[in-house]
Amino acid sequence: MMIKSRLSIMMFAQYFAWGVWLVPLGSYMSKGLQFDDIIGTTFGLIGIATILSTLFVGMIADRYFAAQKVMALLCLGAGAALLWVSTITQSQTTFLLGCLLHFLFYSSTIPLATSIALHGVKDGTREFPAIRVWGTIGWIVGGLLIGLIPGAAETAMPMQISAIVYILLGLYAFTLPDAPPRARRAPLNVAGLFGLDIVPNHRDRTFWVFIVAMFVMMLPKSFYDAYANSFFVEKNLAITLFGARLEATAIQTAGQMFETLFLIALPVLLVRMGIKWVLVLGVSAWAARFVAFGWGYEGSQAVMPLLLFGIIIHGVCYDFVFVSSQIYIDRKFAATQRSRAQAFLALVTQGIGTVVGSNIAGAVYLANTVSPTDHDWRAIWLMPATVSLVAAMLIILAFRDKRRIVEPTDVDLTV
Structure with a gap:
């Protein structure tokens, strides 16, 4: 029960940090930064990060390192990158580079969190959904928090809150149950x-x-x-x-x-x-x-x-x-x-x-x-x-x- 509670906290924090800033990102870029012309480009970077994160997890994380340690480092990187992005108010190019850096760090944590959770329970089919639902709850709580603070969606506040949660999650991930690499001896097949x-x-x-x-x-x-x-x-x-x-x-x-x-x-x-x-x-x-x-x-x-x-x-x-x-x-x-x-x-x-x-x-x-x-x-x-x-x-x-x-x-x- 203790392990499932700890894994649920991981899921809650991960999706809280993701939803608290991503949902209002378009409003902040449009109303707060006047970066209207790169909103679509910014969200498109998520797709690039998703492709690259698949390569990273499949070629490196799954083969050589314990999942919880990789996730810890990536969350720390995601938090630091987002904290930097929250300070960028003039250069669109720098803003895009900062967002891409954050997405690259964060995208790989999604499959890693799933691996950690599945490795930490005895019956993944029955027990994982009860853990994963805390991610949805985290997303909802993040949205409610920003929606209760007048005008917060149009400021860098959601990014700053998210960055702090990412860093705390990174530190917390070091304490999670060990999830050794799953494909250490498997042949590498990039395709x-x-x-x-x-x-x-x-x-x-x-x-x-x-x-x-x-x-x-x-x-x-x-x-x-x-x-x-x-x-x-x-x-x-x-x-x-x-x-x-x-x-x-x-x-x-x-x-x-x-x-x-x-x-x-x-x-x-x-x-x-x-x-x-x-x-x-x-x-x-x-x-x-x-x-x-x-x-x-x-x-x-x-x-x-x-x-x-x-x-x-x-x-x-x-x-x-x-x-x-x-x-x-x-x-x-x-x-x-x-x-x-x-x-x-x-x-x-x-x-x-x-x-x-x-x-x-x-x-x-x-x-x-x-x-x-x-x-x-x-x-x-x-x-x-x-x-x-x-x-x-x-x-x-x-x-x-x-x-x-x-x-x-x-x-x-x-x-």
């Missing part, structure tokens, strides 16, 4: 780290339709990740609850809160509807979300019901598309190939898809910027709404997988 040794030979047309659809859906996701908070701040999204004023960053955590309900429903829907129609439902929800955003304001004021609807359906948007995609891959490939197939999906979506999607989102955002405090948000949100509808039609017309998922999945549904 295999990304699934490039098995997936390109896959001849199922439906599979490649699926891959194209998931790549395309990274564009809508990139729009939301980079610009949703900035949009909410610009439209003065805020509510008063029990005497406390909650600003946009806090309100956005409602998406994670309601996500739990959608996660519970997901396995049932996969059995009843099949993967195809669950994907269609999730992709269509992205379109509905952006239409709600596009008509969710009048002048500079938010139309609360529409914006809340777009936030609350986050679980349908994210889990029915991206978690379902992991489940589909898990069932599509043999047990000996699943980890490499999942790595290929991550390369296409979280890696290349994030880079391409974030930069396209940035170009659309800039094309519809009237002034630093005024944007044509309807035109901005209609772009990812249209892309989502196109992806939905692609799945409806070309995705032919007729199998039902009839057994529990080992995929982590608490992401």
